[in-house]
Amino acid sequence: MPPADLQPSFHVCIIGGGVVGLAGGILLRQQGFKVTVLERDLTLHTVRIQLHPNAVRVLKEIGVFEKMMSKSIIPVSIILKAYNTGQVLHQQFLEGPAKKYNNCPLLTLHRADLRQVLYDEAITQGVTIRHGIKIDASGVDLKGGTLTTDTSEIISADLFIGADGGESVIRTGLLGYKPKAIPHGKIVHRILIQEADIIARPHLKYLVEEPNIIVWLGPECEAVTYGLDGVFNIAFTWPYSTDPKDIFFGAQPVDLDEFRANLTDWEPDLREILSLGKDCLRWEFFEPITDDDHVPWVDDTGKFCIVGDAAHRGLPYLGQGAAAGIESVSTLAQLLGKATNQDQVRESLGIYQRLRKERTGHVIRATLKTGEIWQMADGPLKDERDRCFLQETPTVGYPNPLADPFFQEWLWGFDATKTANEAWEAYQIARFQK
Ligand SMILES: Cc1cc2nc3c(=O)[nH]c(=O)nc-3n(C[C@H](O)[C@H](O)[C@H](O)COP(=O)(O)OP(=O)(O)OC[C@H]3O[C@@H](n4cnc5c(N)ncnc54)[C@H](O)[C@@H]3O)c2cc1C
Secondary structure, eight states, X not given: OOOTTTGGGOEEEEEOOSHHHHXXXXXXXXXXXXXXXXXXXXXXXXXXXXXXXXHHHHHHHHTOHHHHHTTOBOOSEEEEEEXXXXXXXXXXXXHHHHHHTTTOOOEEEEHHHHHHHHHHHHHHTTOEEEESOOEEEEEEETTTTEEEETTOOEEEXXXXXXXXXXXXXXXXXHHTSOOOOOEEEXXXXXXXXXXXXXXTSGGGGGGTSSOEEEEEXXXXXXXXXXXXXXXXXXEEEEEOOOOGGGOOOSOEXXXXXXXXXXXXXXXXXXXXXXXXXXXXXXXXXXOOOOOOTTSOSBOTTSSEEEOTHHHHOOOGGGSOHHHHHHHHHHHHHHHHHHOOSHHHHHHHHHHHHHHHHHHHHHHHHHHHHHHHHHXXXXXXXXXXXXXXXXXXXXXXXXSSGGGSHHHHHHHHTOXXXXXXXXXXXXXXXXXXXX
16 A cells, blocks of 8 residues: 555546546555546447457456456457458467466457446445536646636646547647547448347358357458347448548448448358348547657646547557556556655656557557558458468467467556556666666
C-alpha cells in the first residue's frame, strides 16, 4: 500500500466510463485513491470483442476474472482462410499460449458485459460513477485545473484522466485544437446471424460447432467471424473512400443485398451464411494515432492526462485496442500509486507517458502491418505469403504475428506491474544520483 499521506485525500476524476475508464477506476481505488468516473451515456452499447491474454492478466489482477469468464467464450483457435477457396492457410491453437501467459486465455465477449462486470466491481470498491455527465472541449480548463460540464457544473479534482475514447475532449484540451479525423480507406460491415439458422444446414455446422475465430483473408479486405451467445458475428473490413467529404461517424445501416453482391468470388459456405443475414451496419476506420514526443498526453502541471483510445486509438486488425488501453491504465495506476507528493505525481505521469507511447506505438504499427499482410491483393506477394503460411514454421516475420513466438511473447506476455516497478526503480536511482 502507498503511504497514507497522499492517496486517501487525492481525488482522481476519470472522464469516460468505457472499458478503460472503469478498469482505471478500480485500479486507482486499489491504490487507495478517491475516484469519480464521469460518463455521458446512460446505457451501455453491445459490441462483441476479443480480449487478448495481456488484458486478461490485468483483469485477473483486478479480481474480476471469474465474473468475466462466466460471460465469455474461449475460442479453440484462430483459423486463417483463403477468401475464395476457403483453404485453411494457418490454424493457431490457443490453449498453449493461455497456459504460457499466466493462465490468461484469449476470450470473446460482449463489450457491454465486460463494462457491466467492471461497473459492478467499481461500485463495490467505492468508485463514484456519475452517468449523463458530458464534458465539452470548451469545458476543459488546463490553467484553472477544473472541468465544466455541459450543464455548467464546475468539477474540481487533483487529477483528471481522459478515458473518453477516440474523440477525446481532454486530448483536444491538451493539444489546444481538435485533431482531424483522417480516413484510413477502410470500413467495417457487421452482420449478425443466428447460429441456430446455420446449424439447421448440416453442411455449414462445422463452422460453428467448435468456437474458433475464423478470418477469411481477401484482397484489400478481410472477414472475421466468431460465435457468441448463439449469434455468429461477421465483421467485414472493406475498402472505402478516403475523400474527407465521405467521412461518417458512428454506425450507418447498409443495404445487405448490395453488399452481398460484392462477394460473388468468396467461399460459397461464407456466402451461404451471409444469405441468412437480415441487416448490416457499418463503421468507418480512421488513421490510427501514434504520437511522438511533441504531442502531450500529460499537461505541464500534472493535472490532466489521457489514456486508452483517447491517447492511442488503433485499428482492430490485431484485436488490441481495448487490451492496449487496459495495459495503459494499469501502468498509470501502478505508477501513481507510488507517488507520495504532487511532484512525484507529475513525475509518474511523465514516466507513464514515455512507457506507453513507446509500446502502443509499436502495437499500432504492428496492427497496420498485419492489416497490410492479411489484406494483400492477389498476386505474387500474396502467393508468397500463402506459401509461408502453409510451409514455414512460425518465427520472426511469419505472416500471422500472433503465432510468431517472439512477437507473441512481447504482446501477450506484458506485465504492467513489473514494467511500472522497474521504471519507478530506475527513476528513483536516477533521482538519487543527481
Ligand atoms: C470494429 C471494431 C472492433 C474492435 N475489436 C476489438 C477487439 O476485438 N479487441 C479489442 O481489444 N479492441 C477492439 N476494438 C477497439 C476497442 O473497442 C477500443 O479500443 C476500446 O473500446 C477503447 O476503450 P476506451 O474506454 O478507451 O474508449 P471508449 O470505449 O470509446 O469509451 C469512451 C467512453 O467515454 C465516454 N465519453 C466520450 N466522450 C465523453 C465526454 N465528452 N464526456 C463524458 N463521457 C464521454 C463514452 O460515452 C464512452 O463510454 C475494436 C474497435 C472497433 C472499431
